[in-house]
Amino acid sequence: MPEILLDINNIVFDYNKGGRALDGVDFAVASGEFVALAGRNGSGKTTLTRLAMALLKPTSGSITLQGKNTSAMTPADMAHSIGYVFQNPDRQIFRDTVAKEVAYGPEQLKFTPEAVNEAVSKALSMTGLTEAADSFPRTLSRGQKQKVAIASAIAMQPKMLILDEPTSGQDPWEAQNLMELLVGLNKQGITIILVTHDMELIAEYTTRAVVLDKGCKVFDGTPAALFDGSQDIARWGLIPPAAVALSQQLNGINSTDAAELTGLVSRAINQRRENHA
Ligand SMILES: Nc1ncnc2c1ncn2[C@@H]1O[C@H](COP(=O)(O)OP(=O)(O)OP(=O)(O)O)[C@@H](O)[C@H]1O
Numbered sequence: 001m002p003e004i005l006l007d008i009n010n011i012v013f014d015y016n017k018g019g020r021a022l023d024g025v026d027f028a029v030a031s032g033e034f035v036a037l038a039g040r041n042g043s044g045k046t047t048l049t050r051l052a053m054a055l056l057k058p059t060s061g062s063i064t065l066q067g068k069n070t071s072a073m074t075p076a077d078m079a080h081s082i083g084y085v086f087q088n089p090d091r092q093i094f095r096d097t098v099a100k101e102v103a104y105g106p107e108q109l110k111f112t113p114e115a116v117n118e119a120v121s122k123a124l125s126m127t128g129l130t131e132a133a134d135s136f137p138r139t140l141s142r143g144q145k146q147k148v149a150i151a152s153a154i155a156m157q158p159k160m161l162i163l164d165e166p167t168s169g170q171d172p173w174e175a176q177n178l179m180e181l182l183v184g185l186n187k188q189g190i191t192i193i194l195v196t197h198d199m200e201l202i203a204e205y206t207t208r209a210v211v212l213d214k215g216c217k218v219f220d221g222t223p224a225a226l227f228d229g230s231q232d233i234a235r236w237g238l239i240p241p242a243a244v245a246l247s248q249q250l251n252g253i254n255s256t257d258a259a260e261l262t263g264l265v266s267r268a269i270n271q272r273r274e275n276h277a
Pocket residue numbers: 015016017018019020021039040041042043044045046047048
């Protein structure tokens with residue numbers, strides 16, 4: 001059995017002025033998983049990840065990381081278990097070269113200078129940034145900056161990474177490149193929780209989807225089960241991936257006439273555009 005890394009037990013969280021944001025959420029993430037955390041705006045995703053990082057304290061319930069209650073963990077313990085990558089990489093990049101930026105975490109954790117260098121070169125190599133080691137981070141593209149943020153997190157050698165909408169603001173090529181990087185990190189043993197609104201990413205890259213709605217967990221299963229038509233995902237504010245929408249429209253149609261297929265594809269795409277508008 002893979003080790004349970006993150007265990008969220010019956011978490012309730014109330015903001016002082018905002019009311020109840022999470023209402024009895026349970027879920028556990030095992031080593032090696034690639035989990036999507038999805039849900040409409042305001043469903044509680046960010047609150048849940050901030051609780052997992054011990055940046056907030058639960059109103060009730062408990063969270064354990066590798067069997068240890070997060071309320072009893074030091075920042076250094078946390079950093080070895082879990083790393084966080086913000087949606088906007090500019091929020092976490094402040095040093096003047098990529099290598100120095102990536103070194104910051106290991107330095108804070110009091111790695112020896114040799115161990116810092118080793119951790120930095122490994123993190124740069126794992127994220128494809130070795131050539132960019134001396135670059136000024138602020139001049140990099142959004143996708144490259146996001147990789148710097150990922151390298152900074154993995155330099156502290158966490159077992160798990162939480163990424164909040166890491167592909168936002170990127171063109172499709174950069175987004176694909178970043179997702180392939182995450183798949184590669186996951187194959188190398190880093191457990192991943194990806195906060196996302198993007199159903200295409202969930203369908204293509206993740207192995208499990210957890211959906212929140214109004215502060216409650218409403219689905220926990222494979223992406224295939226989420227999109228197989230058995231769930232009314234629209235009630236949670238989710239839109240199926242284009243391929244699923246297309247296959248649902250094709251269902252029951254015998255003709256494979258090219259013109260008809262073209263029409264179906266463009267209707268599915270237009271429908272998605274309208275839904276996103
Ligand atoms: N600092 C805050 N003070 C008060 N209420 C808050 C605060 N942050 C979030 N909330 C409320 O808590 C609920 C959950 O918000 P949260 O940001 O966790 O959702 P989310 O799923 O991450 O949304 P989004 O996709 O828009 O980032 C919402 O009702 C939100 O208005």
